[in-house]
Amino acid sequence: MPLRIGVVTFPGSLDDRDAARAVRVSGAEAVPLWHADPVLPDVDAVILPGGFSYGDYLRCGAIARFAPVMRSIIPAARRGLPVLGICNGFQVLCEAHLLPGALVRNDRRRFVCRDQLLRVQNASTPWTASYYLEQEIVIPIKNGEGGYVADKRTLDELEGNGRVVVRYAGGNPNGSYRDIAGICNEAGNVVGLMPHPEHAVDALTGPGTDGLGFFTSLLRVEVRA
Amino acid sequence: MRVDTVETAEQTPEHPQPYKELGLNDAEYARVRNILLRRPTNSELAIYSVMWSEHCSYKSSKIHLKQFGEKAPETDALLVGIGENAGVVDVGNGWAVTFKIESHNHPSYVEPYQGAATGVGGIVRDILTMGARPVAVMDSLRFGPINAADTARVLPGVVAGIGGYGNCLGLPNIGGEVYFDESYVGNPLVNALCVGVMRTDGIKLAKADGPGNHVVLFGARTGGDGIGGASVLASATFESAGETKRPSVQVGDPFAEKVLIECCLEIFAADLVVGMQDLGAAGISCATTELAAAGTGGMDVALDRVPLRDPTLTPEEILMSESQERMMAVVTPDKLEDFLAVCRKWEVLATVIGTVTDTGRLRMTWRGELIVDLPPGSAADDGPVYRRPIERPLDQDAVVQVDGRGLPRPRSGDELRNLLLRLVASPNLADKSWVTDQYDRYVMGNTVLAQPADAGMIRLDETTYRGVAISVDGNGRYTRLDPYAGAQLALAEAYRNVAASGARPLAVTNCLNFGSPEDPGVMWQFADAARGLADGCRALGTPVTGGNVSFYNQTGSTAILPTVVVGVLGVMDDVRQHITHTFHTDRAPIYLLGDTRDEFGGSEWHAIHGFLGGRPPSVDLAREKLLAGVLIDAGRRGLIDSAHDLAEGGLAQALVESCLHGMVGARIALPPGANPFVALFSESTGRAIVTVRRGADADFTGLCATRGVPCWRLGAVDLLASDLEVEGLFRASLRELRSAWSSTLPARFER
Amino acid sequence: MARVVVDVVLKPEILDPQGQAIVGALGRLGITGVNDVRQGKHFELDVEDSVDDATLARLADTLLANPVIETFSIRRT
Amino acid sequence: MARVVVDVVLKPEILDPQGQAIVGALGRLGITGVNDVRQGKHFELDVEDSVDDATLARLADTLLANPVIETFSIRRT
Numbered sequence A: 001m002p003l004r005i006g007v008v009t010f011p012g013s014l015d016d017r018d019a020a021r022a023v024r025v026s027g028a029e030a031v032p033l034w035h036a037d038p039v040l041p042d043v044d045a046v047i048l049p050g051g052f053s054y055g056d057y058l059r060c061g062a063i064a065r066f067a068p069v070m071r072s073i074i075p076a077a078r079r080g081l082p083v084l085g086i087c088n089g090f091q092v093l094c095e096a097h098l099l100p101g102a103l104v105r106n107d108r109r110r111f112v113c114r115d116q117l118l119r120v121q122n123a124s125t126p127w128t129a130s131y132y133l134e135q136e137i138v139i140p141i142k143n144g145e146g147g148y149v150a151d152k153r154t155l156d157e158l159e160g161n162g163r164v165v166v167r168y169a170g171g172n173p174n175g176s177y178r179d180i181a182g183i184c185n186e187a188g189n190v191v192g193l194m195p196h197p198e199h200a201v202d203a204l205t206g207p208g209t210d211g212l213g214f215f216t217s218l219l220r221v222e223v224r225a
Numbered sequence B: 001m002r003v004d005t006v007e008t009a010e011q012t013p014e015h016p017q018p019y020k021e022l023g024l025n026d027a028e029y030a031r032v033r034n035i036l037l038r039r040p041t042n043s044e045l046a047i048y049s050v051m052w053s054e055h056c057s058y059k060s061s062k063i064h065l066k067q068f069g070e071k072a073p074e075t076d077a078l079l080v081g082i083g084e085n086a087g088v089v090d091v092g093n094g095w096a097v098t099f100k101i102e103s104h105n106h107p108s109y110v111e112p113y114q115g116a117a118t119g120v121g122g123i124v125r126d127i128l129t130m131g132a133r134p135v136a137v138m139d140s141l142r143f144g145p146i147n148a149a150d151t152a153r154v155l156p157g158v159v160a161g162i163g164g165y166g167n168c169l170g171l172p173n174i175g176g177e178v179y180f181d182e183s184y185v186g187n188p189l190v191n192a193l194c195v196g197v198m199r200t201d202g203i204k205l206a207k208a209d210g211p212g213n214h215v216v217l218f219g220a221r222t223g224g225d226g227i228g229g230a231s232v233l234a235s236a237t238f239e240s241a242g243e244t245k246r247p248s249v250q251v252g253d254p255f256a257e258k259v260l261i262e263c264c265l266e267i268f269a270a271d272l273v274v275g276m277q278d279l280g281a282a283g284i285s286c287a288t289t290e291l292a293a294a295g296t297g298g299m300d301v302a303l304d305r306v307p308l309r310d311p312t313l314t315p316e317e318i319l320m321s322e323s324q325e326r327m328m329a330v331v332t333p334d335k336l337e338d339f340l341a342v343c344r345k346w347e348v349l350a351t352v353i354g355t356v357t358d359t360g361r362l363r364m365t366w367r368g369e370l371i372v373d374l375p376p377g378s379a380a381d382d383g384p385v386y387r388r389p390i391e392r393p394l395d396q397d398a399v400v401q402v403d404g405r406g407l408p409r410p411r412s413g414d415e416l417r418n419l420l421l422r423l424v425a426s427p428n429l430a431d432k433s434w435v436t437d438q439y440d441r442y443v444m445g446n447t448v449l450a451q452p453a454d455a456g457m458i459r460l461d462e463t464t465y466r467g468v469a470i471s472v473d474g475n476g477r478y479t480r481l482d483p484y485a486g487a488q489l490a491l492a493e494a495y496r497n498v499a500a501s502g503a504r505p506l507a508v509t510n511c512l513n514f515g516s517p518e519d520p521g522v523m524w525q526f527a528d529a530a531r532g533l534a535d536g537c538r539a540l541g542t543p544v545t546g547g548n549v550s551f552y553n554q555t556g557s558t559a560i561l562p563t564v565v566v567g568v569l570g571v572m573d574d575v576r577q578h579i580t581h582t583f584h585t586d587r588a589p590i591y592l593l594g595d596t597r598d599e600f601g602g603s604e605w606h607a608i609h610g611f612l613g614g615r616p617p618s619v620d621l622a623r624e625k626l627l628a629g630v631l632i633d634a635g636r637r638g639l640i641d642s643a644h645d646l647a648e649g650g651l652a653q654a655l656v657e658s659c660l661h662g663m664v665g666a667r668i669a670l671p672p673g674a675n676p677f678v679a680l681f682s683e684s685t686g687r688a689i690v691t692v693r694r695g696a697d698a699d700f701t702g703l704c705a706t707r708g709v710p711c712w713r714l715g716a717v718d719l720l721a722s723d724l725e726v727e728g729l730f731r732a733s734l735r736e737l738r739s740a741w742s743s744t745l746p747a748r749f750e751r
Numbered sequence C, D: 001m002a003r004v005v006v007d008v009v010l011k012p013e014i015l016d017p018q019g020q021a022i023v024g025a026l027g028r029l030g031i032t033g034v035n036d037v038r039q040g041k042h043f044e045l046d047v048e049d050s051v052d053d054a055t056l057a058r059l060a061d062t063l064l065a066n067p068v069i070e071t072f073s074i075r076r077t
């Protein structure tokens, strides 16, 4: 049986179809999850995709955090369900306090879309096991509020415990503290990522296939749910 | 406060009305009275004044636009032609594509961010209305000189607005243009294009058929947006109402539109509507009159049922409001509950405000009283039509005669090299990624080509890889020198760009941006441009499917450069066979296709000297067709691995772009006997450069020979070289070229 | 040194999608009794005592607010 | 019905690029004497009189502000 990976659609989600496509390319089954549905079906992992969940005029992810679907995802994530938040999904995870810190307006105060060089800093999470440590990959970023911020203690703790998952290389696009592009929770099952691996699974429509590893990693680790 | 009813209007025939303030002239007002056989009510006056505005009625342009239909080439591809919200083209395999470009110029000057944002929102709703899922946007922009204070205010806001709205809708931005010219100070142009996809059997038309069917207004509440004019009515009519101050700036809510899109697509998929209309300029006035006129012919509307954001709005203001993110649908009674259920799912407000009738009248009530009773066609279709005076401007001859021959031309290698560096850094030719990096080009996962490719290309079908390519182009400088040729040059360039990407051009959309139609000189430009475009489309076999006209782009008596923006859509049977403009294969021979003449009228070389005069490059559409044929066939047969069209800045600019995209060097030699300056910088049309695959030289040159397209082997790609070398003249390092090319916009707008 | 606060709000007739989104979210939060929310900007400035009111007004009008759609109020604290 | 104002500001240790950009632009405007600008958010709420302070605090703390990076103040006007 292929892995079943839930992909959440909030009313303003945009990259949900892309995330589902990437899941299928990786050989897993994509299970659509609707924001208003409080019951989590039987899935092996969940992806919170990119977009502007409920418009995100206030703060990205601030309203999505209260969506019915989150009421079941938050406890499941605390119990160890692998959850990947991409861009807006990362923002939702921070707002929901599943991940520390916050994402703020880019230091250049503009939306930025470009192919970004990244360095993998933790290759043992269920979402990054397909990579090797220090691997350099190119994946698109596209965000207006992608600057990762946290207080010094949190940053030191993230660094000290290997919880910085990917870092920007070749130029920080948004002012993220310590070039942080992605982090995980203490258990490692919840990963938040500003770049968009789902846009790098096919060289025809992306800069390459470097993003595929985020979706195939689940196959390599024993998934506990 | 009493509302002006039909009954009052009948009783007070001599009541003075502010029709002039609303933009109607004496004859037009008399015509309204003639149609109604009484004076109009305030609400009716509101309807006629917006529907008969230049913007909605095309009263000055109509007689010229007719040619697009009359001269349209024979084609089976056109499923819906001009006149609907957008034309629809059959692209094969059961897929249909609809696309259209529209201006939002003046609002973008007043409030750049919101003006541009709502421009995107408006064109997206037009596409959605046809039953299509919007799948990509593009934007064609014009600003004053890069160093003008006005540009520093307008450009960043416009770009952020287009990005802010389009990104939030999840529509990839796959291309556009940015040009700078003095004439756009105070008159920036923001033309937004949207393309949508549907199955051929899913086309929806804007008509209210079937008496007894419900008229549903859904989406955002109606507020006082964009109704500056209506306050005239309020204050002039209601003795004690005082001056009501209404905003004329419309603020966009992209999240509301995103939800509206998904809601509409679900409604279409379940086949829940008879007809659909978006609310744009003229809002409810336009939607009700157009739906009724195109359908059974009548409609009853209870205007007081319209959900309001501002409860103090008067009926006239509601009719004129341009609040964004609203749609109107015609729904049969048996499907109403399902329709409303879909709206509830998406949390979209939906209200039944009326019924379709067969009375031939549009009737509206306000708290039980009749305030509108008119034949809808009289407002929607039978507005005034003007044959405006046309006169070739007095200075036109002078402009053409002073042709810039006297400008000093570079000769030595050093001089040519310096000019190259200066040209690639000039605002019109410089790298536009400062702009395009603010646009999401990846969302939806179907973008095959986007900025800085010649054309944008998207995949429509993940199993067959069928797709479409689109390019938008326009050069106001050429059109100023010769409107007829300028329009064709815009068409030819867009057509060539599409072919260079490997796609087969199929259909055309256009946006005609001009000064005042009341100026006979402007009208001459307009008439010639429209004729040029219609003739050009006929010659190339690509029909105009729709478009938009924007007049009154002028400051005082000085009009903008007449700016014809043309979008060409092409079909690609298999997007995996697309061609990029990037040099990437070592030692691949570079060929120049087409003829180069000494043509600098309207060129960028003239522009950097602050000069505009002479004749634009000559147009040869038969040659364009042959060239496109070569590019498409060579791509399909795998003979070439890159292609790039030649346009502003000529051969030199094209070479630099092809080198810089992959940071790959090249060595070329100009044809013996050629004047190097002309060979490098002339803007002769009908040309492209290609790189030919290993061992395919003979096949490729053979193809060119059979098609009668001249080709010349210029040199070769050199993967290891770090410069572009023009043998015997100069070398320019890629680093130096890149820094010149890519610094201009950031240096100005990065702050 | 003085602390100056400038509040910038949308003109009442201008659509405020941000405020609307918040009102929409209140239901999900289970908060009732909040009928309307308008979102604006709040600036805190550290200024020399020499900076006069006219200068502050010019600053607010050109940099902090967009007078086409917003109004502002200035408060020395 | 009461009008409640909630002001939200970034914590001092969090970078404020928007405030910085305004400081940067002051020079171009020829305005001197403004040493620092911080940008925050300003909310105006119309609430029923029945809404108590605890509810307002919860609203500000969970929705209007993100306590990880921001602080807020509530004022009934």
Ligand SMILES: Nc1ncnc2c1ncn2[C@@H]1O[C@H](COP(=O)(O)OP(=O)(O)O)[C@@H](O)[C@H]1O
Residues within 6 Å of the ligand: B055, B056, B065, B068, B082, B083, B084, B085, B086, B087, B100, B126, B280, B510, B511, B512, B544, B545, B546, B547, B548, B549
């Ligand atoms: N320059 C043009 N070329 C071809 N068709 C045009 C042009 N300008 C307007 N049209 C067509 O006229 C019709 C009315 O235009 P418009 O009122 O702008 O449409 P809408 O109200 O749907 O936005 C449309 O079908 C449009 O495509």
Ligand SMILES: [Mg+2]
Residues within 6 Å of the ligand: B085, B126, B129, B278, B280
């Ligand atoms: Mg329309």
